[in-house]
Amino acid sequence: MILVTGGAGFIGANFVLDWLRDAGEPVVNVDKLTYAGNAATLAPLDGDARHVFARVDICDRAAIDALLAAHRPRAIVHFAAESHVDRSIHGPGDFLQTNVVGTFTLLDAATAYWRTLPGEERDAFRFLHVSTDEVFGSLGATDAAFDERTPYAPNSPYSASKAASDHFVRAWHHTYGLPTLTTNCSNNYGPYQFPEKLIPLMILNALAGKRLPVYGDGRNVRDWLYVSDHCAAIRAVLERGTPGATYNIGGWNEQANIDVVRAICALLDAQRPNPSGASYAEQIEFVKDRPGHDRRYAIDATLIERELGWRPAETFDTGLAKTVRWYLDNAKWIEGVTSGSYRQWIDRHYA
Ligand code: NAD
Ligand code: DAU
Numbered sequence: 001m002i003l004v005t006g007g008a009g010f011i012g013a014n015f016v017l018d019w020l021r022d023a024g025e026p027v028v029n030v031d032k033l034t035y036a037g038n039a040a041t042l043a044p045l046d047g048d049a050r051h052v053f054a055r056v057d058i059c060d061r062a063a064i065d066a067l068l069a070a071h072r073p074r075a076i077v078h079f080a081a082e083s084h085v086d087r088s089i090h091g092p093g094d095f096l097q098t099n100v101v102g103t104f105t106l107l108d109a110a111t112a113y114w115r116t117l118p119g120e121e122r123d124a125f126r127f128l129h130v131s132t133d134e135v136f137g138s139l140g141a142t143d144a145a146f147d148e149r150t151p152y153a154p155n156s157p158y159s160a161s162k163a164a165s166d167h168f169v170r171a172w173h174h175t176y177g178l179p180t181l182t183t184n185c186s187n188n189y190g191p192y193q194f195p196e197k198l199i200p201l202m203i204l205n206a207l208a209g210k211r212l213p214v215y216g217d218g219r220n221v222r223d224w225l226y227v228s229d230h231c232a233a234i235r236a237v238l239e240r241g242t243p244g245a246t247y248n249i250g251g252w253n254e255q256a257n258i259d260v261v262r263a264i265c266a267l268l269d270a271q272r273p274n275p276s277g278a279s280y281a282e283q284i285e286f287v288k289d290r291p292g293h294d295r296r297y298a299i300d301a302t303l304i305e306r307e308l309g310w311r312p313a314e315t316f317d318t319g320l321a322k323t324v325r326w327y328l329d330n331a332k333w334i335e336g337v338t339s340g341s342y343r344q345w346i347d348r349h350y351a
Contacts, residue, residue: 001026003073005058005106006080008037010193011130015077015231016051017044023235026050028071030064031080032057032098035341040333041192058102061109068113075126075238076110078103081165084196085134085158086349089291092157099161100168103129107172114178128181128238129169133223133250134159135184138294145223145298146184148246155292166246179243183234186250186299190227190319191326194337196345198222198257199320202264203327204334206280207272212265213350216289218258221296225251226319229312236308247308250299253316258284263316267324287350 002019006012007029016027026049031037033055045051052071056063058080080102082088082095107127114125136146137153154163166182173180189199202212233249241247255263265280274280304310314322327334 001028001071001073002075002077003028003030003067003071004077004079005030006037006078007031008033008039008042008053009079009083010036010197011188011227011230012079013038013041013192014190014227015079015234016042018228018231019235020045020048020050024050026052028052028054028067028073030054030056030058030067034082035345036083036194038192038194038333038337040336059097059105061105064106064109065112068109074121074124075128076106077128077130077234077238078106079130081130081162082158085156086196086290087345088156088158088161090349092161095157095161099158100164103165104168107168107178111172111176111178123179126179126181126238126241126243127169127172128183128234128241129165130234131166131182131184132159132162133184133186133248133297133299134294135163135166136297139296139298141296143296145250145300146248147300148184148248148303155294173244181237181241181243182246183237184246184248184299185230185233186223186225186297188225188227188230190323191330192333193227195334195342198260199264199323200327202261203268203324204338206265206268206283210283211285212261212280212283213285213287214258214261215287216293218261218286219256220293221254221256221298222260223250223298224253224255224260224316224319225249225312226314226322229314229319232313233304233310236304236310240308242307247304248299248301249304249310250301251312251316252299252301253312254296254298255316260320263320264324267321271324272328
């Protein structure tokens with residue numbers, strides 16, 4: 001079996017659902033269930049003996065040791081993190097704790113466990129660390145996209161904490177020989193994304209008749225990848241990646257934020273027309289910029305295509321249409337996440 005951390009979050013849950021649909025190999029899903037973790041996302045796995053859920057903090061060494069000893073996974077796929085840049089600006093402490101101390105704790109526990117494995121199992125073991133393109137900093141309009149040799153230049157508390165965790169993973173491979181793999185991926189979107197992030201926030205605000213808050217001039221660029229494509233890339237790296245290597249993952253799909261928001265409005269205008277007859281685009285409002293806002297991210301995903309044969313299956317048009325449809329069709333899931341602490345966050349951040 002494999003052990004997944006953060007498997008109740010957006011990408012982790014998509015990974016677990018896809019994995020159990022396609023591979024069938026059991027999963028131990030380790031998640032603390034912070035505000036971003038949602039057991040409802042995993043409801044399709046209720047009663048599935050291949051899915052074992054453990055509500056555990058990755059900083060809890062004794063609990064991680066016990067899970068490794070009990071389940072003896074052949075691999076760890078590490079998604080668990082504090083993941084929202086704006087929250088890292090308001091409160092960086094949790095980011096250091098989970099992203100840095102948590103990753104260190106897992107690496108140390110994994111190394112102790114890996115050393116106990118017999119020869120062949122030891123050779124086959126993998127620790128896959130899921131990271132971000134934000135560790136590379138910000139690109140100018142004409143700069144070449146980030147590749148695996150781009151120097152690290154993190155700019156936010158979030159990206160600094162992810163960069164630190166990447167360095168620990170590198171060091172654990174170099175010093176102790178742990179068979180690690182690191183992936184640095186661009187912006188994901190798709191089903192089950194918590195509506196603090198751009199795409200689901202805009203969909204839900206539009207439908208609720210609220211303003212669509214676009215930071216700064218709206219010309220910041222992100223490279224969007226549909227979440228199931230990211231999950232497929234992780235599976236390819238896990239099975240065929242070279243231990244110690246890092247792989248950049250991206251959608252070959254750079255979009256300015258304002259264009260993304262307008263595309264969402266156009267899809268909603270067609271699929272759920274505003275009763276007033278107005279376009280949802282009329283709700284767009286340019287607001288104060290994010291402090292230290294990175295201007296442009298772009299991933300050169302040549303290496304993973306050449307070495308592992310992975311390319312995204314979705315285009316932005318198909319992926320965004322599926323995503324908007326999913327949010328229109330899943331009111332119950334949305335209701336579950338848009339109560340309580342989510343509302344407090346929205347009130348505080350956008351006040
Ligand atoms: P998310 O915020 O939706 O989910 C994070 C999950 O981690 C939640 O289920 C949460 O409960 C869990 N978690 C947080 N702290 C924990 C702790 N101390 N112990 C155990 N579990 C804990 O995040 P996401 O968007 O799914 O991102 C997953 C990973 O992918 C992160 O490492 C992130 O840095 C990386 N990533 C995200 C994107 C993106 O666009 N969302 C892109 C590239 C890389
Ligand atoms: O690049 C990968 C990263 O993508 C991941 O590592 C992070 O975990 C993930 O959160 C994401 O970070 P971003 O900061 O790029 O994503 P977010 O959805 O928060 O914002 C996307 C862009 O939209 C960014 O330029 C800021 C802008 N934005 C965001 C929000 C929430 C707005 O203009 N208005 C908003 O209300």
